[in-house]
Amino acid sequence: xxxxxxxxxxxxxTSAFWDSFFDEALxxxxxxxxxxxxxxxxxxxxEEGPVLRRTVSVEPTLSxxxxxxxxxxxxxxxxxxxxxxxxxxxxxxxxVPSTLADKVRVEGTMTTKPLGKKTERHVDITVESSVxxxxxxxxxSFAKQLEEGWKKGADKQNEWLEAExxxx
Numbered sequence: 001x002x003x004x005x006x007x008x009x010x011x012x013x014t015s016a017f018w019d020s021f022f023d024e025a026l027x028x029x030x031x032x033x034x035x036x037x038x039x040x041x042x043x044x045x046x047e048e049g050p051v052l053r054r055t056v057s058v059e060p061t062l063s064x065x066x067x068x069x070x071x072x073x074x075x076x077x078x079x080x081x082x083x084x085x086x087x088x089x090x091x092x093x094x095x096v097p098s099t100l101a102d103k104v105r106v107e108g109t110m111t112t113k114p115l116g117k118k119t120e121r122h123v124d125i126t127v128e129s130s131v132x133x134x135x136x137x138x139x140x141s142f143a144k145q146l147e148e149g150w151k152k153g154a155d156k157q158n159e160w161l162e163a164e165x166x167x168x
Contacts, residue, residue: 001127001139002128002140002142003127004108004125004143004146004147005124006122006123006124006150006151007121007122008150008151008154009115009118009119009120009121009154010118010120010157010161011117011157011158011161011165012117012161013117013119014112014113014119017112017119018086018089021091022052022054022084024042027056028040028041030156030157034152035060035152036061037058037059038059038060038061038075039057039058039077040057040059041057042054042055043055043056043079050085051083051084051086052086053082053083053084054080054083055079055080055081057077058077058080059076059077060078060149062145064145067134067137068138068141071134071138072099073099076098078095079096080093080094080095080096081094081095081096090109090111091109091111092108092109093107093108093110094108100129100138103129103130103131103135103138104128104129104130104142105127105129106142108125108126109123109124110123110124121154123150125143125146127139
């Protein structure tokens with residue numbers, strides 16, 4: 001099992017951060033243009049009181065070791081099943097891969113802390129694999145891709161926010 005714990009500072013206030021995180025057009029732009037994913041689309045979205053549920057279908061662009069690439073295939077996808085509790089300001093998510101779904105578990109949480117006019121985003125993710133012989137390599141490969149993606153996403157978001165603030 002691999003556990004990731006990441007902190008990123010985003011150049012907007014917390015309420016604006018959550019609004020943009022759940023804005024479909026902005027998220028689509030971030031994943032497709034910012035991260036270079038092949039596909040990102042909302043499959044389902046519902047709100048019940050303070051709880052927002054969202055399922056997203058994602059086809060990332062991956063750089064995986066040969067044996068892992070063979071296992072997951074050339075057109076790897078996953079579903080992100082997420083629940084956001086507005087009152088607690090916590091997003092819980094599970095990534096369900098298109099292949100090896102019964103052998104790979106990826107779950108996480110995202111919380112925020114106000115930092116003046118900025119937001120400190122905390123992301124904790126657990127990656128667990130029971131794939132025979134290469135389980136640890138699967139965990140490490142998935143964790144590396146996730147860590148790089150979340151960091152790049154924060155960098156892109158800050159770049160766009162900075163451009164917007166300066167009127168570019």
